[in-house]
Amino acid sequence: MATKKKQTAPRIAVEQDKGISKTVVVVNAATTQVCLAHIKSAEALTVIDSLEGFEGADSLVRDLRTVKKQINDQRLNATRPIDALKKSIMAAAKELTDPLEAQEKRLGGLILGYQREQERLAEQARQEALRKAQEETVAGASIGGPINDFDDGVCDGELPAPDYTPAPPVVKSTSVTTRMVEILVIDDLTYVPHRITCPGSDGPIDLLAPIETNIKAVLKTGITIPGVRIVKEERQVGRG
Numbered sequence: 001m002a003t004k005k006k007q008t009a010p011r012i013a014v015e016q017d018k019g020i021s022k023t024v025v026v027v028n029a030a031t032t033q034v035c036l037a038h039i040k041s042a043e044a045l046t047v048i049d050s051l052e053g054f055e056g057a058d059s060l061v062r063d064l065r066t067v068k069k070q071i072n073d074q075r076l077n078a079t080r081p082i083d084a085l086k087k088s089i090m091a092a093a094k095e096l097t098d099p100l101e102a103q104e105k106r107l108g109g110l111i112l113g114y115q116r117e118q119e120r121l122a123e124q125a126r127q128e129a130l131r132k133a134q135e136e137t138v139a140g141a142s143i144g145g146p147i148n149d150f151d152d153g154v155c156d157g158e159l160p161a162p163d164y165t166p167a168p169p170v171v172k173s174t175s176v177t178t179r180m181v182e183i184l185v186i187d188d189l190t191y192v193p194h195r196i197t198c199p200g201s202d203g204p205i206d207l208l209a210p211i212e213t214n215i216k217a218v219l220k221t222g223i224t225i226p227g228v229r230i231v232k233e234e235r236q237v238g239r240g
Contacts, residue, residue: 031071038064134189180232184212191227198223 041060048054186192195204196218207214207225219230 034067035071038067178234181235182216182230183233184216185229185231186227187229188227192225196223196225 038060042064045053045057045060048057192207192215195206197204198218198221205214205218207218215225215228216230218225219228
């Protein structure tokens, strides 16, 4: 009676060459031969048409599962230490990077706060400069003198029409209605004459007192005043 040859268990090993810092996976020749032999046997079985064929296929399936389990066991034996080492390395790195990240965020907040404060101060300075310029303009008007290098304006009827923004069509709604409003836009107050004389007026019109009312009234006559203009804007109004 022939003795059944004992199969060599599959073996997978991980070898690390520290000299060149690389890991090599080694599968021994016996493991490869065992796998190839079982694969070849399985490929040869294409039809089960007898009890003997059924028993052979059943035995082959059990052999395939056994070899597969042996290979997976060897794989886990090799990878579990690596997984544990990876976790240790990540934990050690996290202990160092977490404080670094916290300081990065803290300094980022300080930088952002400084930038916002500088923007606020710049805007505050701009508003203060604008306020002083307006105060100087009003002061110049109060003493009756010109507030710029222009002579008092005179309406002679030959000045070009003001630059009006055309009104867009009004959109109707059941709950909201729209209407056009005229808004005085002051591009540069230093260009506005102190006084202007229009045909039919009793005398010079002071454009700066009150500034919006008088300038609007003159612009509506078709006279152009340097530094200012009227635009029309559509606004929505809810129906009560």
